[in-house]
Amino acid sequence: MDYAAPQQVSLAETMPTRRDVWEQLVAKYDLVETPFDELVGWGVGDFLFHQEADNITSTVKVRQAGFADALDTGTRLPQLFGGLIDKRILPPTLRPETHGI
Template sequence: MADKQPVWEQIVEKHGLAERRLERVVQWGFGNFVFDTETDIISDVNKIYRHGFTRRCDSRESLFAAFDRLRERNILP
């Protein structure tokens, strides 16, 4: 995806965005880690809840709030 800088520049021009460098907007390594796993990942958060960490957040709300903050900072259209 690193070859998409020209496409990002077109998006920046069209929408008047603040960040011109795509590598400052996305973290390719993190995406590769999350989406290109070679082994199964099994997560269990029950232990932390048993030990008092009871605060939870709605994943969907959190994701959309992050998009809203990026729009407010003029990083995403």
């Protein structure tokens, strides 16, 4: 099967058209009513995912300044998402451990 080249999609333009999906999830799972416009800064996602060059950063300076703590993304993100699920901000079907995360 032939496949198409990747296409960039603007989250800031696309996601507001899916407001109805969020409202359905809020109703279905009795979530805390969070205004769709306050959920996520979609423009930040556009910035992060549409870089023309690789973003290479170093943590040497912050570690030299005394900020030595480090958190493992694979551990921390499920904790954060789990907390949002426990507070009824995200639906329980997104619980990370049920998706192998």
